[in-house]
Each structure stands twice: as structure tokens, then as C-alpha cells.
Amino acid sequence: MNRFSIARPGSVAEAVREVTTHPAAKFIAGGTNLVDLMKYDVERPTHVVDLSRLPGLNTIEETGEGGLRLGALVSNTAAAYDERVKERYPLLSSALLAGATPQLRNAATMGGNLLQRTRCYYFYDAATPCNKRQPGTGCPAKDGVNRIHAILGTSEHCIATHPSDMCVALAALEAVVKVAGPQGERSIPMADFHRLPGNMPEKDTNLHGDEIILAIELPEPRFGKNHTYLKLRDRLSYAFALVSVAAALEMDGEKVVEARIALGGVAHKPWRVPEAEEMLRGKAAGREAFSAVADRILQGAQGYGGNSFKIELAHRAIIRALSQAAAGTPQSQTDKRIQ
Amino acid sequence: MADLDLPLRQGFAPDAGISQALPDDIPITLTINGERRELHVRPWTTLLDLLREDLSLYGTKKGCDHGQCGSCTVLIDGQRMNSCLALAVTKDGCEVTTIEGLAAPDGTLHPMQEAFIEHDAFQCGYCTPGQICSAVGLLKEGHARTPEEIREMMSGNICRCGAYTNIVDAIEDVMAKEGAK
Amino acid sequence: MDQSPMFETPLFETHVGSPRNRVDGRLKVTGAAPYAAEFTAPDLAYGYVVSGAIAKGKITNIDTSAAMAVPGVVQVFTHQNRPRTAWRSGAYQDEVAPPGKPFRPLYDEHIVYSGQPVALVVAEDFEIARYAASLVRVTYEAEKHQTDVAKVLGEAYVPPKKRSGITPPPKPKGDSEAAFGASPVKVESEYRIAVEHHNPMEMHATTVVWEGGGRITVHDKIQGAQNSQSYITHVFGLSNDDVRVISPFVGGAFGSGLRPQYQLFLAVMAALELKRSVRVTLTRDQMFTMGYRPDGVQNVALGANPDARLQSIRHDLIAGTSTFEDYQEATVNWSVMLYRCDNATATQKLVKIDTYTPADMRAPGAPTGLFAMESAMDELSYKLGIDPVQLRLRNYSEVDEANGKKLTSKELRAAYQIGAERFGWARRNPVPRSMKEGRELIGWGMATGAWEAQMARTAARAVLTADGRLEVASATADIGTGTYTILTQIGADALGLPMEKVTARIGDSSLPKSPVEGGSWTAASAGTAVRLACDTVRQQLFKYARGMDNSPIANADLAQVAFQGERIALISDPSRFVTIADAMRAGGVDRIEAEETAVPDKLVQARYSSYTHSAVFVEVRVDEELGQVRVTRLVDAVAAGKIINPKTARSQILGGVVFGISMALHEESMPDHNLGRFMNHNLAEYHVPVNADIHDIDVIFVEEQDELASPIGVKGLGEIGIVGTAAAIANAVFHATGKRIRELPITIDKVIGTKETA
Structure with missing residues (x-):
């Protein structure tokens, strides 16, 4: 150090x-x-x-527009167990509890979780090249050990993934990140907060270097019981996602009114494809429709050998997650049977 | 094994080491196991290294130094956390409870310590202080009741000796006794 | 009240055979048990290791100026300025070294594996050393390396020199090739496991206390204090009087502490050179720069008649080793040893790769070899249409099939039966994919486990003092195995004392000679040694008791008295007794001391083989679509002779089973062959099970009388729990899904079939 x-x-x-x-x-x-x-x-x-x-960043408050404002310094634990979050945004609570461990969640904050860096083995090992850690040195992951790497939105410079669970739920919930800088405050929608690696893999987010995260704002809740956070990993707890899916549906009987689907573990940011979500509008919930959606979300997915299985796994996980959401049987983060 | 014959630790004066000599030293106050301590720390000193190297509280273990194993778990203001990832300076004013602070001053063990012995919930003993602090934190949180919930909520503490089932039994035992009170 | 038959005088067992809490429990649950990096000394300096970045080549330049310029840095040691140490590699050979030339840290500019230590920064505190280490600049000239065993199979060779203590593959029996060809039913497949690193929770560390005058006290993470002591004296040219190694607690090791690791060399080197106390602790990523369980390519071919009798067994292994040592472990032997078959061949070859030398890791060889063999047996059972347990019983042998020797005992048949009953095996539908609950497929699988029951020459001392306290001592170790506790139990029963009056001392090189703690031999060896030493004390004490004036037991002989409740009493009339204190007084002594050495019986060894056995039954639940496997129920029925402490013994098996689950589903050191480096070198990406992964584990100790394996009837337990577990899980996954996965670990990608090995 x-x-x-x-x-x-x-x-x-x-x-x-x-x-x-x-x-x-x-x-x-x-x-x-x-x-x-x-x-x-x-x-x-x-x-x-x-x-x-x-002061003032450690509280959870009503936004006045039916939403909640989670201060940047609120711990992951406090957010996950907050009665309002559990009641109105159970998807977020579930995703938080799918991540890390009680010890880490007690220390980790909402703002910090947004800024988690990738778990790429090469990024973490200063003895190896890595464009994200040291721009211009190369990306050995592409031909190396890439079991945990991205299948979507990669670039020739970087195939790292974003490791957060929380952010996947926030993306599905269309949260907004409130930040402050020398020029004052601004709002960044989740969809624009994290970026793809492109030719600047060293930059994870669109936050400026002199900006500070103040809060995460959640819009008015609308998905009721029809949500799930499904996380697949190499052991049953305390492991980063190989693939995760946050799904939320607004249902009218058997029909989908509105769908939100975000993927974790597959890209440099929580992966959302609004066009795919559109495909479900007005459709009857069911395997066929879900499969088409999965196809669309994974369009252009590319494997690098060790991570190629993620394409099929993500496809299956999307279908399962949508089935769980449609049935109103969200995945438990304690009972490890997958519903 | 009350009289296991061990060479005594060599004397080491807390607070008197190199730390006060460096210009980067920052005064902080920590209440450690009930005792208020005025300390000088360097910005890069983690709570774990402060406990072990400066205060000779070696009961808190370093198993990975990166928040990947839970051996360093202590209670900070009553909440379990990985002391290896906490810069000591950021914990100024906090109350810290380590494994050394769980037993009563007269030596009576904490019920969780007793239960760990009774259920043989450890083998090599290295992850044990972290497991016990974590279990005490878990009880206080009140989110885990069933064995399944205990398993999930104790998953932040790796035990390479594989004492997991006994650890769950020990915790259930303490829970049952607390509930009976 | 059992009586142990192997000694002249009966032992009345109050503690031996009964569950007892660990005697070191209080120290461990209060954080007071000191591990290697927790001994301190005035003026202690801290060392931090700089690890190399390439797999093979030369250091062309190493710039330590920036590191040396940091205030508080004492010295930076590299190959260029290292103090003179032994120049012969033979001097670095430790008690369990395989044939070859051991790695010599900082010896010269050559790099032989990725992560090799290239410098040691010594500073006034840990953080200064860590910071300065980041400033050491090393430039290399890289050479082409090879770390992929599969790429060099053509270069496989039979190691010219056998590793001491490791049984080489047995001589071929009959003609396995012809018999295989003629067998009506056959299976043949290739099996792989992943490289695994031991990763005990305590990272390797050494604290060297400079005592002045060239003398040092060393606290090392080691499974045998005398192995470290002898390594230090040979490498640094010191005498045993100059070096004392004290390691009372070891935070797990599983084999990583058998051989001295490089931090021991570095810490001692620095302390001797700087003439001050030095501590070196490795980081978790550096725990991946030492020995590992080797990967290997295994082929197993089995031929059988339709009546399910084995006609041919062939098991071939090609395993990786380093370029500098020929590491060998018994991997293929088990396949020949276990089952009755007239035609059997097992071969074991090595290939050299540019990694560190592999190392013994919990039951070295056995879970690797038996994963392949017991998977193949399972495959054969389906081809034959016979229940997997029945197939094993059909080919059951009462002798060691590898050499024809008799067995000291073998209650494996009972283990199959009792284990199957407890598990409910009879309710199993044999058809794959036939059992289901909700979305999950349920699979029931089983496998056999075996491990050698060994005994090694070990000495112990017993000292009884006038206050009625007994100390038993041997230079063995307790790496979580319960050695402290069982030696206390044995000592207490030998002299009829409560356990509170007995102290076990181990982990100190100054104590009576003991080999490293490993191979499951410690309970049998150190336990026997303690019993022998206590017996000598008993005899002396008895003499005093009998000889005292008006002794109530004056006419008794040793066989007619019981040592119980701190008294020596007539068995026929317990009201006639002498207290220990009175006996000591009568003898006019304030202590009785005896040292004895337990030696394996050569005659028994010549005539018999001795093994522990197990039958493992597993239930898995598989979400086939998403590839998630959960081990929800496991029964391990173990036949391991006498159980000294059922409580700590059960824990040993639980731990072995968790290691086996880990091997089956989780553990994998992932090499980047382009860089020649293991990449997931941390506990976040190198997965071992967490609490959520472990469900019901039912341990059964099958009654097994064995008067030959060791004089105290013990066979050992440290290894047997892992053996067979991974195979049973793989077999259960097949039963659940119909998919045979022959490459461990069984991860999501393999289950969903995009990387199928079947």
C-alpha cells in the first residue's frame, strides 16, 4: 500500500x-x-x-414523488432491511442480500457499491498486464482465464464485468444517482452511470473525478410481488455472480404490462436492453415469450472460451427469472433451491 | 488446558512504538473492549493491524487481509465487520469489541464461546475468533432463526477445517438458551 | 470399561473412547492461542516478500534503491546480496522432500516458477515493509515456459528415484490388457481434477526471535517443529543447540506445513544477518506460490463378466511435477489394492512443468485416484445393471490385492451396510433422472474410501510430579486434529488421573523426537509413545506403592490393580488402594520421568497391510437447467480402528468431508498458461465451501477391532474423510442427471453441458 x-x-x-x-x-x-x-x-x-x-448522507427519506432517496452513506445492511425498502423495493433488498456477507454489507455503503471495481483476475494482479489498471499494457484475459468475464459490450481492450448485485437491481428499477461537484448537483440515470470499456477501460463510470455521490433515488414503486433477483455463482453464498438477473414485471392477469430486466456478471455495466423489454408488453407471460426476450437481450453476445457457457446460462437464467417474477415467487436469498 | 506451558509473550508497550514518531500520525480515540484508548495512527493502518501489531491483541486473525475470509471479524459499534478493510483512522470514536473482550472480567466465557467448545465448532482455531464475533453479531441482528438462515448469515466466515455444521449447532444452542430466558 | 489388549497391564478407560472437549478449546475461543506470527520480541523487524512475475527466465536487474530509501527500511535482500548459506541443494532437503534439488530461495538470478520470491524487504514495521516492497523494481529476461500438463504428455517418465515413504504402483498382476479385451462388459475413460492449493486459514508465517550469541528461537507454521529445526541447521550451518523451534498452534495446514516453506528460510536468513528478531508473514496470494495438489491425466479401464466380477483393472496416471523435484504420491495403487481381480496394472508417470513442486495435500493421491476409480466403478455398475454397493461387495477382498498381504482389519463390508442403512439406500430408484422434487433432480451416489493406516517411529516423555500432575510431551503437532486432547486422554487413563491434571506439550523441537504430523499417523504413533512412557511411569509408581510400609496392595502384581481416581487400587477389592501422592512419598521422589519410543512392528509390517476404509453415501439436488448442484445429505461410515475421542474424531471426518465436497464442486486453481501463473490467487475467486454450502453430514464410526495396526488399536482419521467423497458426489450427479462429469470441480458450466466431458 x-x-x-x-x-x-x-x-x-x-x-x-x-x-x-x-x-x-x-x-x-x-x-x-x-x-x-x-x-x-x-x-x-x-x-x-x-x-x-x-452529515445528511446516512438517511433514507421519501422523495415526495412517491419514491425513496437512499443516502450515499447508508450501509448496504441498513438499506436491505429498511422496512420501506423491503415493502416497496423488495427487488433491491433481495439483490443487496445476495451480495457479499453480513460483515461486508455492514461496512459497505450505497455510494461505494456503485463504484465497485471489477473482479477481473488480471486487474487485481499488478504483476500482469491490464488495460484497465494500466492503460496500454494489453488484456491477457481475452486469451487467458476468463471464466468470470463479460460476454456483452466488450471491447478489444477489456472484457471485465461489473461485479455489483445492487446495481443490477437499481438498473432494473431505473434509479437515479444524485451527485455533486464543483459545478453543483446533477442527476445521472442508472443506465448512464456505468459505461462500457470501449477504448477507455480505465474509466468505469461517467462520474467525474471531482464529483461525489449524494444519494440514490428510486422512482415510485410499481412492480408489487412480480420481481426476482436470481444469482448464479460457483458456491451458494459469498461469491460474485457468474450471471445474475433482476427482473420486475407489471402484470395484468396473465399479461405483461411492463417489464424490466437487467443482467449482472455479463458486462462492464448492468446490462439492459429496453427493446427486449418492449417485446413483452401486452404479451402473455410464458416460456415462449421469455425465450424470445432472452434471445434479444443476448443478441451479439460473444464468448472468449472460459466464459462462453455464460451465453447459454444467461439465456436460461433470464427465462427462469421472468418465470419467477411472473409467478410472484421471487428467489429467496436464504433457501438455495431455485424456484 | 489451563497450564499449557507456553513461552510468555515478550513485553510490548502499546502506544509506544514507532507510530508516535511519524509526522503522519493522527490522534484518534477508540473504545476497545470497554477501555477508552487515545491512540496515534498512520492513515494506512487498518484496524486489524492496529489491534494485532500495535496493541498486541492477536486474538483477531488475519486470514486474507482482503475481506475474503472473515477471520478478522470484530464488532464495531455492535456490528460485525472485517477489520482488515477498515482504516483505523476512519473508525475514530467507535467502540470495538474483539474476541478478547467477550468473556467476563472474571474469566467466565461468553455463552457463544462456551457453545463453541461444547459443540467442537473449531479445529485449528484460526478462524474461530472471527466466527464467534460474527455469531455474536448475528444474534444481535436478529435476522437469522432457522439453520438455513444461520448458514447463509454465517457464510462470511470461512472455516477451512470444515467445522460448519458444528458452528451452526453451537449458534442454535445459544439461540435456544437466549430464547428460553 | 474397555481394556486395551496390547499392553501387559490393563488400562481402565475413563477418558479414552469417550467424547471429550478439546483441552485447548479455551485458548482458541478466547483468542489466546498464539500462532506463528503472533509471537513477538523486542525490536522485532518485519519482512515482506516480493514475488516474481514470470514463470521462467532470469532476473536481469533488481533495483532496490527506492525501497532502501524509505525511512524505516532495514535491508532489502535479493540474490545479489543474500548472506552466504549452504551451497549444496542437498542441505535444503527436509524430512519429507521428494527426490530432486529443493528450491533455494534467493539463491541466484534464475526464475523457475511464477510467484517465486525474488526479494525480502525488512523494515521496522509491517506497513513500511509492505510499502517498500512495492517499490522494488525487477526486470527479467523471460524464457519460454510450459505449465500445461496436457501439452507435454509425450514427455512422461517413470521417476528414476522413488520418493521415500511413498509406495510406488504395485507390480502388474496377470495380463490386464488381454483380460480387458476379453471382458464382455467394459468401461474406459479419462479423468481430470483441478490443481488445488491448501489454503489453510492461517497464512504461512515465521517469527524468528534473536536470542543473542547466534542463537534463535523460531516460531514457524509447520507440522513438525523438528523438521524446521533440521532444515535450519543444515541450510545455515547451525547446531541443534542454536535453534529451537516452538510452534504450539498451527492454523490449519492440510499438508502445506509438512515441508518448510520459503518464509522460514527468509526469516531465519534475515534474523541471522541482521542479528535481530524478524517476522515474515506471507500474503494470501503468496499462498498460491507454494506446493499444490497436482493435476494429472488419469485413465481407468475396467473389464467385467456379466456376473459383475472384475476381470481387468487398469489405471494410468500422468501427473505434473516441478522441473527440480520428482514429487510422487500414491494415486493409482488404491485401484489395484481394493478389489479382487486377477489382472490389474497401475502406472504412474510424471511430466515436468514450470511450477513449484506439488505437495502432499490432505490424503495425497487417494481422493485423486479414487475419484477416477470409483467413478469408473459407478459407470461399470450401470453397464452391468447392478447396484453400485452390490458391485463393490461382489468384488470385495479380504486381502491387500496389491501385494497379497493380509489386512490387520477391514470392516468395510460393515461400513457399506451400516452406511447404506443410515442413508436409506434401499429406497433408491436405480434409474438415472428418476428422482425429482419440484424443479430439482435428486441423485444418490456412493463410493469407497481408503487410506493407509500408518505408524511412524515417535518418542514421548511422561513426567509425574509429587503434586499428582502428569506432563506428557512429544515434538509432534496439533494442526486442529486434536493431538493435545487425545494425548491428554491417554495420559490421564494410563495413570488414573482427571484430564485437568494432565498437560500435553507438543510443537517444540526440544521435546522427544517425532516426525511431522501427517498421513494420519499421529494418533497411532504419538499416542502409543505416550502410552509407553506412561506405562514405564506406572511400573515405577506401582513399585513404590507396593513397597511402602504396610502397603494395602503389597502382594498384588501390576495386572491386579487399577489406576483410577488418582489411586492404585486392587481390582478385586477397590477399598484397598494407595494414592499416587502416598506412593511418591513412599518412593522418596518428587518426580517420575520416563521417555519411550514407539516403533512400528517390523514383523507385522512384513506380513500385513493396514488401511482405514469408508463408505460414502451422498444426496445431491441439481437444478439441471441452471447447473446448480447442492449436496444436501451425506453419510460417511468410517472403519478406522479404535476411536480415542468420538467428538474430535467426528470433527476430523466432517472436515475431510467438507474438503471432499470442496474438491468435487468448488476448488480450482486456474492457470493462465500464457503467463504460466495461477490467476485466481485469492479466497474470493478460489472457492472453498462456505457455511451455506454445507448441509447434513452424518458420521458413523464402524466398530473395528485392530490389534496390529498400532499397539493402541488406532488407525488414524485425518485423511479418510476426504477420500471417496468427490467420487460419491460425481456419481450422485450422474444418478440425478444422467450426465457423467469426469473433470473436477463439477461447476455450473459442466452441468449445463456446454463444456460436457461425458
Whole structure:
């Protein structure tokens, strides 16, 4: 771990000032990913700005438009077990509980979870090349060990995935990220928050370096019981997703009124295809319709050998998740039988 | 094995090491196992390294140093967390309970410690302090009641010796006794 | 009240054979048990290892200037400035080293595997050392490497020198090739397992305490303190008096602590050179830069008659080893040993790859070989249309089929029967894919496990003092196995003491000589040694008791008294007794001390083979569409001779079973052959089971009397739990899905069939 100074600002403005005056600064909240990466010499900030004392970011409040505003410093645990979240956004609660462990969820924050970095083996190993860690050095994952890598939206420079479970649910729920910077506040829809690697894989999100996340806003809930978060992984808990699916349906009897489907573990960002969701509108819920949707979502998917199975797995997972959502039998994160 | 004959740890004065010599030292206050401590820490010192290397509280274990095993689990303000991923400076003002702080001052073991012994819920003992702190945290949270829920909520603590079923039995035992009270 | 038959005098068992809590339990649950990195010393310096980035080649430059410039850095050791140590590689050979030239850390500029230590930064504290290590710049000249066993199968060779202590493949019996050709029913397949790294929870560490005058006390993560001691004295030219190794607690090892690992060398080197105390702790990723369970390509061919009698067995293995040592483990032997068959051949060859030398990992060889053999037996059972248990019973043997020797005992038949009953095997529908609940297919599978019951020459000391306390001591180890507890039980019963009055001391090189703790031989070996030493103490004590004035037991001989309740009493009239304290007083001594050595009986070894056996029954539930496999129920019926402590013994089997589940479903070190490096070198991506993965495990100890395996009737338990478990799971997955997966681990991709091996 490299040497750094630390600041403990007492206000958002002060925090923003700290990062604007120190070019190689990083915010720290729960620290569950940043400290991890600093010990591997992957992140090497020279100045660390501790956000844990900022006032007003640790609460869950009504938005006034029927939605909820989750402060950036709210812990993953607090959000997952909040009665309003459980009641109105059970999909988010479920996705949070599918991720990590109680210890990590107690420390990890909502803002920090948005900024989790990839689990790519090469990104984590400073002795190997990696375009995301060190632009221009290459991507050994493409011809290497890529079991956990992306099948959608990859580039020749990077095939890493975004590892968060929470973000997959937020994408399906069309949450909005509220941020503040030197130019004031702005809102970034989830769909635009994370980016694809393209030729700048070192950049995970569209957040500017001097911006701070204030909150995540959830729109008015609309999916009732018709949702699920289905996560498939190499052991039954405490593992990152090979493929995960967040699905939410607005149903009218057997018919789908509105569908939201986001995939985790398959791309550099939570993967949503609005055109595929459109395909379900007005259709009877059923395997045939779901399969067509899966085809559309996975259009253009490309495997790299070790991860090629994810294409078929994702196809099956989409169908299962939509079946669970349509039936109103969301996947339990405790009972490991898949409904 | 009350009189296992071990060489005594060499004396080590807490708070008196190199830490105070460096300009980067930051004063913080931590209440550790009920004792309020004024400490000077460097920005990069994790709570785990502070406990082990500066305070000689070696009961908290380092199994991976990256939040991937749970051996370093302690209770911070009553909540279980991985001390390896917490920079000590960010925990200024917090209350920390480690395995050394669970037994009563007279040496009476915490019920969870007793249950771990009774159910043989460990073998090599290295993940054990983390398991026990995690189990104490789990009880306080109140989200786990069935064996299935306990298994899921204890999945943040890896035991390579494979004592999992005994760990669940130990926790169920304590839960039943607490519930009976 | 059982009486142990092997000793002249009866032992009244109060503690042996009964469940007892671990005597080191309190230390472990309070965090007070000190592990290798938790001993400290004044002026302790911290070492941090810099790991190499390439698999093969040379270091052309190593720039330590930036690291040296960090305040608090004491020294950076590299191959260029390392102190003079032994120049002969033979001096680095430890107690369990395979044939070859052991790896010598920082010896020269050559790189022989990825992750090889290339520098040690020593600093005033851990964080300074870690930071400075990141500033060491190493440049390499890479050479072409090969880490893929499958690519070099054509270069396979029979190791010219056999590894000491490892039984080579048995001599061929009959003509397996001809018999296979003539067999009406046959199966033949290739099986693979993944490379696995031990990954005990405690990372390897060594604390060297500089005692002054060239003397050091070493706290090492090791399964045998004397192995580290002898390694240090040979490599650094020190005498046994200069080096004491004290390792009372080992945070798991599973074989990784059998051989001294490189942090021991580095810590001792630095301490001797700097003349101060030094601690070196490896990181979790560095735990992937040492020995591992080797991958291998296995072929098994079985031929049978329609009556299900085996006609031919062939098992061939080609396994990887390093370029510098010929690692060998008994992998194929089991296939020949277990079943009655007149024609059997087993071969084992090696290929050299550019990795570190593989290492013994829990039951080295057996779960690998028996995964292949017991999968093949399962395949054969379907071809024959016979129940898998019946197939094994049909070919059951009462001798060691590998060499024709008699067996000291074998209650495997009972294990099959009792295990099957407990599991409810009779309710199994033999047709694959026939059992289902909800969306999940249910599969029931079984397999046989076996492991050698060994005993190794071990010494122990017993000291009884006037306060009625007994200390038993041997330089063996407790890596979580329960050694402290069982030695305490044996000592307590030998002298009729409560366990609280007995202290077991182990993990110290200054104690009576013991081999490393491994191979499941410790309970039999150290247990016998403690019993022998206590027996000598008994005899002396009895002499004093009988000789005291007006002794109530004056006319008795040793066989007529019981040592119980801190007294020596007549068995026929317990009211006539002498207390231990009175006997000591009568003898005029304040201590009775005895040291004895347990030695395996050469005559028994010449005539008999000795094995533990198990029958493993497993239920899996498979979501076939999504590839998820859950092991929901497991029964392991184990025949392992006498069980000293049913509580810790059960834990040993539980742990072995979890290791087996891990092998079957989770564990896999993933090599990038382009880089010659294992890439998932952390516990987030190298998966071992977590609590959610482990459901009901039912351990049964089958009654087994064995008077020959060891004088105390013990056969050992550390390994048998893992053996057969992975095969039983693979067989259950086949029963559930109709898909035969011959490559471990059985992961989602293999179950959904896009990477099918069947």
C-alpha cells in the first residue's frame, strides 16, 4: 500500500474541495473495495478523503414523488432491511442480500457499491498486464482465464464485468444517482452511470473525478410481488455472480404490462436492453415469450472460451427469472433451491 | 488446558512504538473492549493491524487481509465487520469489541464461546475468533432463526477445517438458551 | 470399561473412547492461542516478500534503491546480496522432500516458477515493509515456459528415484490388457481434477526471535517443529543447540506445513544477518506460490463378466511435477489394492512443468485416484445393471490385492451396510433422472474410501510430579486434529488421573523426537509413545506403592490393580488402594520421568497391510437447467480402528468431508498458461465451501477391532474423510442427471453441458 494523506471533511463542499485540490485523491466510505485494492497496489491514491463524517448522507427519506432517496452513506445492511425498502423495493433488498456477507454489507455503503471495481483476475494482479489498471499494457484475459468475464459490450481492450448485485437491481428499477461537484448537483440515470470499456477501460463510470455521490433515488414503486433477483455463482453464498438477473414485471392477469430486466456478471455495466423489454408488453407471460426476450437481450453476445457457457446460462437464467417474477415467487436469498 | 506451558509473550508497550514518531500520525480515540484508548495512527493502518501489531491483541486473525475470509471479524459499534478493510483512522470514536473482550472480567466465557467448545465448532482455531464475533453479531441482528438462515448469515466466515455444521449447532444452542430466558 | 489388549497391564478407560472437549478449546475461543506470527520480541523487524512475475527466465536487474530509501527500511535482500548459506541443494532437503534439488530461495538470478520470491524487504514495521516492497523494481529476461500438463504428455517418465515413504504402483498382476479385451462388459475413460492449493486459514508465517550469541528461537507454521529445526541447521550451518523451534498452534495446514516453506528460510536468513528478531508473514496470494495438489491425466479401464466380477483393472496416471523435484504420491495403487481381480496394472508417470513442486495435500493421491476409480466403478455398475454397493461387495477382498498381504482389519463390508442403512439406500430408484422434487433432480451416489493406516517411529516423555500432575510431551503437532486432547486422554487413563491434571506439550523441537504430523499417523504413533512412557511411569509408581510400609496392595502384581481416581487400587477389592501422592512419598521422589519410543512392528509390517476404509453415501439436488448442484445429505461410515475421542474424531471426518465436497464442486486453481501463473490467487475467486454450502453430514464410526495396526488399536482419521467423497458426489450427479462429469470441480458450466466431458 502506498503512502497517502487523509482528510476528514465535515461537509460535502469541503469534500469536493479536497479532491479538486489533490489530483490523485480518492473518496473513502466503507472502504471495503478501496482498501482491498490499495493493498494490491491497484489503487494508489496519494490523498484519501474520508466521507464517513459527512452529515445528511446516512438517511433514507421519501422523495415526495412517491419514491425513496437512499443516502450515499447508508450501509448496504441498513438499506436491505429498511422496512420501506423491503415493502416497496423488495427487488433491491433481495439483490443487496445476495451480495457479499453480513460483515461486508455492514461496512459497505450505497455510494461505494456503485463504484465497485471489477473482479477481473488480471486487474487485481499488478504483476500482469491490464488495460484497465494500466492503460496500454494489453488484456491477457481475452486469451487467458476468463471464466468470470463479460460476454456483452466488450471491447478489444477489456472484457471485465461489473461485479455489483445492487446495481443490477437499481438498473432494473431505473434509479437515479444524485451527485455533486464543483459545478453543483446533477442527476445521472442508472443506465448512464456505468459505461462500457470501449477504448477507455480505465474509466468505469461517467462520474467525474471531482464529483461525489449524494444519494440514490428510486422512482415510485410499481412492480408489487412480480420481481426476482436470481444469482448464479460457483458456491451458494459469498461469491460474485457468474450471471445474475433482476427482473420486475407489471402484470395484468396473465399479461405483461411492463417489464424490466437487467443482467449482472455479463458486462462492464448492468446490462439492459429496453427493446427486449418492449417485446413483452401486452404479451402473455410464458416460456415462449421469455425465450424470445432472452434471445434479444443476448443478441451479439460473444464468448472468449472460459466464459462462453455464460451465453447459454444467461439465456436460461433470464427465462427462469421472468418465470419467477411472473409467478410472484421471487428467489429467496436464504433457501438455495431455485424456484 | 489451563497450564499449557507456553513461552510468555515478550513485553510490548502499546502506544509506544514507532507510530508516535511519524509526522503522519493522527490522534484518534477508540473504545476497545470497554477501555477508552487515545491512540496515534498512520492513515494506512487498518484496524486489524492496529489491534494485532500495535496493541498486541492477536486474538483477531488475519486470514486474507482482503475481506475474503472473515477471520478478522470484530464488532464495531455492535456490528460485525472485517477489520482488515477498515482504516483505523476512519473508525475514530467507535467502540470495538474483539474476541478478547467477550468473556467476563472474571474469566467466565461468553455463552457463544462456551457453545463453541461444547459443540467442537473449531479445529485449528484460526478462524474461530472471527466466527464467534460474527455469531455474536448475528444474534444481535436478529435476522437469522432457522439453520438455513444461520448458514447463509454465517457464510462470511470461512472455516477451512470444515467445522460448519458444528458452528451452526453451537449458534442454535445459544439461540435456544437466549430464547428460553 | 474397555481394556486395551496390547499392553501387559490393563488400562481402565475413563477418558479414552469417550467424547471429550478439546483441552485447548479455551485458548482458541478466547483468542489466546498464539500462532506463528503472533509471537513477538523486542525490536522485532518485519519482512515482506516480493514475488516474481514470470514463470521462467532470469532476473536481469533488481533495483532496490527506492525501497532502501524509505525511512524505516532495514535491508532489502535479493540474490545479489543474500548472506552466504549452504551451497549444496542437498542441505535444503527436509524430512519429507521428494527426490530432486529443493528450491533455494534467493539463491541466484534464475526464475523457475511464477510467484517465486525474488526479494525480502525488512523494515521496522509491517506497513513500511509492505510499502517498500512495492517499490522494488525487477526486470527479467523471460524464457519460454510450459505449465500445461496436457501439452507435454509425450514427455512422461517413470521417476528414476522413488520418493521415500511413498509406495510406488504395485507390480502388474496377470495380463490386464488381454483380460480387458476379453471382458464382455467394459468401461474406459479419462479423468481430470483441478490443481488445488491448501489454503489453510492461517497464512504461512515465521517469527524468528534473536536470542543473542547466534542463537534463535523460531516460531514457524509447520507440522513438525523438528523438521524446521533440521532444515535450519543444515541450510545455515547451525547446531541443534542454536535453534529451537516452538510452534504450539498451527492454523490449519492440510499438508502445506509438512515441508518448510520459503518464509522460514527468509526469516531465519534475515534474523541471522541482521542479528535481530524478524517476522515474515506471507500474503494470501503468496499462498498460491507454494506446493499444490497436482493435476494429472488419469485413465481407468475396467473389464467385467456379466456376473459383475472384475476381470481387468487398469489405471494410468500422468501427473505434473516441478522441473527440480520428482514429487510422487500414491494415486493409482488404491485401484489395484481394493478389489479382487486377477489382472490389474497401475502406472504412474510424471511430466515436468514450470511450477513449484506439488505437495502432499490432505490424503495425497487417494481422493485423486479414487475419484477416477470409483467413478469408473459407478459407470461399470450401470453397464452391468447392478447396484453400485452390490458391485463393490461382489468384488470385495479380504486381502491387500496389491501385494497379497493380509489386512490387520477391514470392516468395510460393515461400513457399506451400516452406511447404506443410515442413508436409506434401499429406497433408491436405480434409474438415472428418476428422482425429482419440484424443479430439482435428486441423485444418490456412493463410493469407497481408503487410506493407509500408518505408524511412524515417535518418542514421548511422561513426567509425574509429587503434586499428582502428569506432563506428557512429544515434538509432534496439533494442526486442529486434536493431538493435545487425545494425548491428554491417554495420559490421564494410563495413570488414573482427571484430564485437568494432565498437560500435553507438543510443537517444540526440544521435546522427544517425532516426525511431522501427517498421513494420519499421529494418533497411532504419538499416542502409543505416550502410552509407553506412561506405562514405564506406572511400573515405577506401582513399585513404590507396593513397597511402602504396610502397603494395602503389597502382594498384588501390576495386572491386579487399577489406576483410577488418582489411586492404585486392587481390582478385586477397590477399598484397598494407595494414592499416587502416598506412593511418591513412599518412593522418596518428587518426580517420575520416563521417555519411550514407539516403533512400528517390523514383523507385522512384513506380513500385513493396514488401511482405514469408508463408505460414502451422498444426496445431491441439481437444478439441471441452471447447473446448480447442492449436496444436501451425506453419510460417511468410517472403519478406522479404535476411536480415542468420538467428538474430535467426528470433527476430523466432517472436515475431510467438507474438503471432499470442496474438491468435487468448488476448488480450482486456474492457470493462465500464457503467463504460466495461477490467476485466481485469492479466497474470493478460489472457492472453498462456505457455511451455506454445507448441509447434513452424518458420521458413523464402524466398530473395528485392530490389534496390529498400532499397539493402541488406532488407525488414524485425518485423511479418510476426504477420500471417496468427490467420487460419491460425481456419481450422485450422474444418478440425478444422467450426465457423467469426469473433470473436477463439477461447476455450473459442466452441468449445463456446454463444456460436457461425458
